[in-house]
Amino acid sequence: MSRVNIKVLADQLQLSVSTISKALRDSYEISDETKKKVLELATRLNYVPNPYASSLRKKKSKTIAVVLPEVADNFFSLAINGIQSVAESKGYHVLIYLSHEKFANEKTILEDCQSGRVDGVLISISSETNTADHINKLQANNIPVVFFDREQEGIETARVTTNDFDCGFLAAKHLLQKGCRKPAFFSISQSLPICLNREKGFKTALRTAGIPEQDQQIIYCTDNDGLYKQVKTILQGNQRPDGLIASVEKIVTPVYLASYELNIRIPNDLKVIAFSTLDTAPILNPPLTTITQPAFEIGKAAATLLFKGIEKSSFDLTRERVIIPSVLIERQSTM
Amino acid sequence: MSRVNIKVLADQLQLSVSTISKALRDSYEISDETKKKVLELATRLNYVPNPYASSLRKKKSKTIAVVLPEVADNFFSLAINGIQSVAESKGYHVLIYLSHEKFANEKTILEDCQSGRVDGVLISISSETNTADHINKLQANNIPVVFFDREQEGIETARVTTNDFDCGFLAAKHLLQKGCRKPAFFSISQSLPICLNREKGFKTALRTAGIPEQDQQIIYCTDNDGLYKQVKTILQGNQRPDGLIASVEKIVTPVYLASYELNIRIPNDLKVIAFSTLDTAPILNPPLTTITQPAFEIGKAAATLLFKGIEKSSFDLTRERVIIPSVLIERQSTM
Numbered sequence: 060m061s062r063v064n065i066k067v068l069a070d071q072l073q074l075s076v077s078t079i080s081k082a083l084r085d086s087y088e089i090s091d092e093t094k095k096k097v098l099e100l101a102t103r104l105n106y107v108p109n110p111y112a113s114s115l116r117k118k119k120s121k122t123i124a125v126v127l128p129e130v131a132d133n134f135f136s137l138a139i140n141g142i143q144s145v146a147e148s149k150g151y152h153v154l155i156y157l158s159h160e161k162f163a164n165e166k167t168i169l170e171d172c173q174s175g176r177v178d179g180v181l182i183s184i185s186s187e188t189n190t191a192d193h194i195n196k197l198q199a200n201n202i203p204v205v206f207f208d209r210e211q212e213g214i215e216t217a218r219v220t221t222n223d224f225d226c227g228f229l230a231a232k233h234l235l236q237k238g239c240r241k242p243a244f245f246s247i248s249q250s251l252p253i254c255l256n257r258e259k260g261f262k263t264a265l266r267t268a269g270i271p272e273q274d275q276q277i278i279y280c281t282d283n284d285g286l287y288k289q290v291k292t293i294l295q296g297n298q299r300p301d302g303l304i305a306s307v308e309k310i311v312t313p314v315y316l317a318s319y320e321l322n323i324r325i326p327n328d329l330k331v332i333a334f335s336t337l338d339t340a341p342i343l344n345p346p347l348t349t350i351t352q353p354a355f356e357i358g359k360a361a362a363t364l365l366f367k368g369i370e371k372s373s374f375d376l377t378r379e380r381v382i383i384p385s386v387l388i389e390r391q392s393t394m
Numbered sequence: 395m396s397r398v399n400i401k402v403l404a405d406q407l408q409l410s411v412s413t414i415s416k417a418l419r420d421s422y423e424i425s426d427e428t429k430k431k432v433l434e435l436a437t438r439l440n441y442v443p444n445p446y447a448s449s450l451r452k453k454k455s456k457t458i459a460v461v462l463p464e465v466a467d468n469f470f471s472l473a474i475n476g477i478q479s480v481a482e483s484k485g486y487h488v489l490i491y492l493s494h495e496k497f498a499n500e501k502t503i504l505e506d507c508q509s510g511r512v513d514g515v516l517i518s519i520s521s522e523t524n525t526a527d528h529i530n531k532l533q534a535n536n537i538p539v540v541f542f543d544r545e546q547e548g549i550e551t552a553r554v555t556t557n558d559f560d561c562g563f564l565a566a567k568h569l570l571q572k573g574c575r576k577p578a579f580f581s582i583s584q585s586l587p588i589c590l591n592r593e594k595g596f597k598t599a600l601r602t603a604g605i606p607e608q609d610q611q612i613i614y615c616t617d618n619d620g621l622y623k624q625v626k627t628i629l630q631g632n633q634r635p636d637g638l639i640a641s642v643e644k645i646v647t648p649v650y651l652a653s654y655e656l657n658i659r660i661p662n663d664l665k666v667i668a669f670s671t672l673d674t675a676p677i678l679n680p681p682l683t684t685i686t687q688p689a690f691e692i693g694k695a696a697a698t699l700l701f702k703g704i705e706k707s708s709f710d711l712t713r714e715r716v717i718i719p720s721v722l723i724e725r726q727s728t729m
Contacts, residue, residue, distance in 0.1 A: 122489075129471075129475075130465055130471040130474055130475070131468065131471040131472060131475065131673075133466065136464075136465040136466040136471065137466060139465055139490075139492075140464075140465070140466065140492070143492055152489060152491075152506065152511075153489075153490065153491075154457075154487060154488075154489050154490075155474075155488065155489075155490040156487075156488075157474075157475070157478055171487065176487075309673075311674070311677075312673050312674055312676070312677055315677040316676060316677060319677075337674065338466075338644075338647050339646070339647055339672065339674045339678060341647070341651060342646075342647055342650040342651060342654075342678050342679060343674060343677050343678060343679060344677060344678060344679030344680070344681070345679070346679070
C-alpha cells in the first residue's frame with residue numbers, strides 16, 4: 060500500500076503542495092472552498108500527517124525529554140506522572156531517558172537532545188554530575204531546560220524543588236527531640252545540591268543543639284551494589300549512630316535488613332527517618348517516619364514552566380524558582 | 395549561522411544530493427574517490443546529519459516506544475531498565491508512554507506510533523483493553539510489535555511473559571498447604587490474559603484439592619482510588635477469606651492496612667502472597683511471601699526480539715513465545 064502524503068493530495072486536486080499544506084493548517088491565505096475540498100479528499104484517502112516531515116517544516120518535534128537518574132524510585136515514578144499529566148494536555152510526547160546515575164550517560168543523552176529531536180528538556184541530574192557544560196550547550200541551542208528535584212547550581216534557568224534545607228533541619232530536630240545524641244546523615248552525593256542542602260540543614264540543627272562538628276556524622280553511600288554491606292559495617296562500628304536520616308529511599312531496605320541481622324532494634328536502639336514517597340512506609344516493620352516529597356506536584360510544576368518556555372520564547376525562565384514543601388509524617392520508626 | 399546540509403555539500407562539489415547521500419552511507423554505487431571528496435568536505439564544514447531529515451530518508455527513527463499501564467509499579471520500572479539496556483547497546487532512543495490503565499489512552503498512543511515516529515513498539519496492555527484492532531493497525535503499517543507481561547490474545551506476534559498459570563497454581567497450592575480452606579484471588583481484570591491465567595491456575599489448584607466451584611472466591615479490584623475501601627469491605631464480610639493472593643503489587647498496602655485496622659492478624663487469621671517485585675517485601679510487617687517475576691529479564695528478552703524484527707524484516711516474530719519463570723519466595727506472611 061503506497062502512503063498517502065501531501066504530494067498525492069496535491070496531484071489529485073491539481074493544487075500546489077504548499078496550498079495543500081496551508082489548507083490543512085487552516086491558513087487564512089486559503090479560501091474556505093479549497094479547504095473543504097482538501098479536507099474531504101484527505102479524509103477519504105485516510106491521510107495521516109508524517110510527524111518527521113511536519114517537524115522539519117515547523118521545527119517543532121512536539122516532544123519533550125525527561126532525563127532521570129532511574130525509575131525504580133517512587134519519587135521519580137510519581138514525578139513522571141505529574142509531567143505526563145501536563146504533556147498530555149498539550150498534545151506532547153514524553154521521551155524518558157535514564158542516566159543510571161552516570162555523568163557520561165547524561166552527557167550523551169543531552170547531546171542527542173540537541174539536534175531537533177525535542178523542544179525542551181526536564182532534568183534531574185545524576186549523582187555524579189558536577190559540571191554544567193553539557194546543559195549550557197543545550198541552552199545555547201535554544202532548547203529550554205528546567206530542573207526538577209536535582210538541580211545544578213551555576214546555571215541560569217528555572218528549577219522546581221522541595222525545601223531541602225528546611226527538611227534536613229526538621230528531620231534532625233525530630234531525631235534530637237526523640238532523644239538521639241549521635242544522629243547520622245546518609246547521603247548519596249557530595250555534589251548534588253539537594254543532598255548538600257539537606258546535609259546543611261542537618262548540620263545546622265546539630266550545631267544549634269550544641270553537638271560539636273566532629274560528632275556530626277555524614278556517611279556517603281555511593282556504591283549502589285554494595286549498599287547493604289556498607290550500611291552493615293557502619294552499624295557494627297564503634298561510632299554507631301543512634302539515629303539515621305536516609306536522604307533517599309533506596310537506603311531504607313538495607314538499613315532495616317542490617318538492623319534485623321545485627322539485632323539492632325528500631326526505634327529503641329536506632330531511630331530511622333527517610334526522605335521517601337514509599338507506598339509501603341506505613342506497613343514496614345516498624346512503620347517508617349518519612350519526609351514525604353510532593354513528587355507529582357514537582358513534576359507538574361516543572362512541566363508547566365517548561366511549556367511556558369517552549370511556547371513563548373520571550374518568557375524568562377531564568378527568574379523562575381518554585382519550592383514546594385515536603386511534609387514530615389511521624390510513624391513508629393522514630394517513636 | 396546557516397546549517398550545513400546535504401544540499402550545501404552537493405552544491406559545493408557539483409554533485410547530486412542523492413550521490414552525496416549515498417556517499418555518506420558508504421554505498422557500493424559510489425566510487426572511493428567520490429566518497430573521499432564528500433567526507434573531506436563534510437568534515438571541513440562540520441556537517442551534522444539532521445535526525446528528522448535522516449529518518450525521512452531511511453525511514454528509521456532510531457526510536458522504539460514502550461507502552462505501559464504505569465511506572466509506579468516496581469515490575470514496570472525494572473522491565474524498563476531491561477529494555478533500556480538493550481536499546482542503549484543498539485544506539486536507540488526509548489519513548490515511554492503511559493496508558494494509565496485506560497484503553498482510550500492506549501489507542502491514541504498507538505495511533506501516534508503509526509506515523510513514522512518509532513520503528514517498533516513494546517507493549518504491556520492496559521487492564522481495560524479487550525480488543526486488538528489498534529494493535530493490528532500498527533502491524534498493518536509494518537511496525538513490529540512485541541508484547542511483554544500483559545499480552546493480548548488473538549494477535550500474531552512475539553510475546554514474553556512469565557509462567558502465569560503455573561504461578562497461580564503454585565500460589566494457591568502454597569496457601570492450601572499452609573492450612574487455608576477459603577483462599578481468595580484478588581485480580582485487577584476480567585480480560586487480561588496474565589490475570590486470567592493466574593486465576594485459572596488458582597482455580598485448578600482449588601479444584602484438585604476438592605474445593606467446590608462456589609467456594610472459589612475471585613475478587614476484581616478495578617477501582618484504583620477505592621482499593622482500600624473495597625478490600626476493607628471484603629475483609630469485614632461473612633465470606634472473609636483465610637488466605638489471599640494479590641495478583642498485582644498495588645493490592646498489598648491496602649490489604650495490610652485494612653488488616654491492621656480490623657485486627658486481622660497476618661498470617662494467623664489471613665495468609666497473604668503477592669505477585670510482586672517489591673524491594674521492601676522482606677521488611678514489611680510481617681515480611682511478605684512473593685511470587686517474584688523476572689522483570690528485568692522479561693524487558694530485556696522483549697527488546698531483543700523487537701530488534702530482531704526491526705533489523706531483519708524477514709524475521710518471523712509470530713512464532714516467538716518466550717516464557718521466563720517466576721520464583722516463590724516464602725516469608726512470614728504465609729507461615
